[in-house]
Amino acid sequence: MTSAPQPGHHSEVTLRVNGKPHTLRVDHRRVLLDLLREELDLTGSKKGCDHGQCGACTVLVDGRRLNSCLLLAVALDGSEITTVEGLGGDGDEPHPLQRAFLDRDAFQCGYCTPGQLCSALGMLAEAAAGHPSHVTGPTAPSGRPVPLDRSEIRERMSGNLCRCGAYPRIVEAIEDVIP
Amino acid sequence: MNGFGYLRPDSVHEAAEAYAAHPGARFLAGGTNLVDLLKLGVERPSTLIDIGRLPLDSVQELSDGGLRVGATVRNSDLAADPRVRDRYPALSQALLAGASAQLRNAATTGGNLLQRTRCPYFQDLDKPCNKREPGSGCGARDGVHRDHAVLGHSPQCIATHPSDMAVALAALDAQVELYSTAGTRRLPVADFYRLPGEHPERDTWIRPGELITGVRLPAATAGAPSAYRKARDRASYAFALASVAVVLRIQDGVVDQVGIAFGGLAHRPWRARHTELALLGAPATPAAFEGAVALELAHAEPLRDNAYKVPLARNLALDVLNRLAPAPAPA
The missing domain is CATH 3.30.390.50 (CO dehydrogenase flavoprotein, C-terminal domain)
Structure with a gap:
């Protein structure tokens, strides 16, 4: 971000983040990740590559998992966003998936973990809605929930890199919460 | 990144008019490639025209037995559509072989077709690239080109097109629907893309101001998997x-x-x-x-x-x- 903002380069947007409405005037260049971290003080979502390649910034937008580093905030007006800070709901209790990550020791440095958590929750919803993956067999019936074995989980989570290599434990943690 | 204006038209026609009225504008849909190119400085639009919420997000049956896929149908939704899985498995498989789940949830049909090459020389402003800056040369030809073209390349450009989806659409004889203030037309996907020749800066035969509104798949022939x-x-x-x-x-x-x-x-x-x-x-x-x-x-x-x-x-x-x-x- 080198040049000064110009008139006509800002707009007002309203986002619901973890259930709370925020109306903000945003620079059109602002991506959701930077808005969350720098304007809303929600620093759980992490900046890894900043180019949509690592998944550390994954959040849920209207229930779908997306890379927040590639989303212009201005285009999200009216959206419902859930970040890792919102997974536990109103209480202090962690989400069952967060508990499973702790129980399974599914991280070392933890930097990718918020993205892994949001991505896994999006993934479970996709599979329940019958979305196939690259490894889903051609005979799997369309529109029916897809059973998630380890190869399905690995393929569906391939957009989230873990440079510590905690993948086996991440898969186990996700398996723990599969309904 | 320079600042830019932002418009969200309510119709395809308004979008086309907005493009004509704002030189240097770009259409924004899922943004998975465009926002990255903004960050890299490869794209420097005056204005983004957000077409992501236009009513182009459905897959419809055609009277001839084919399917019409709206330009803003997300890649993940298209891959999961039972009609696509049953009748055009190559298309569903190609979509699912591309990118990550997060990117497929954002990326659109029209944007997938218009994504730019991932040639590292194209994405790096410090390197010569005839596609990004005509006449600057090609850094890849004598450089790192393990991923580059083996067919149809030119002395000016050896880039490949990165889409999986477009490959399936080309084999399936799909057509691209184009809209502009001058009218509408259709082109076979296989003929929509150019070879680089002396003008690698042009990826496709799309005209300035034209907007992809959808893709048409011909009826699948029985017994043709x-x-x-x-x-x-x-x-x-x-x-x-x-x-x-x-x-x-x-x-x-x-x-x-x-x-x-x-x-x-x-x-x-x-x-x-x-x-x-x-x-x-x-x-x-x-x-x-x-x-x-x-x-x-x-x-x-x-x-x-x-x-x-x-x-x-x-x-x-x-x-x-x-x-x-x-x-x-x-x-």
């Missing part, structure tokens, strides 16, 4: 080194319908017309497949470090052809 196979450096989430989409119908042991397109080999999805011509009416045997695929790949002109793509593409094509061909009836 299709499939997509992709080779990449890791098991998931990587661009194709080579890929192939095949539609094949065999009647009485003879090929009576065939569409084959390669990905990762050229500046566009490479429709293998020589192979198709040789196979139509030929017996559906492994030997016939081998000879026909060799005819196409004889046109390859590999560079110093990417000759491996030729046998890779051959093996992919033969695997899919042999898999789609039903085993001959016992004598």
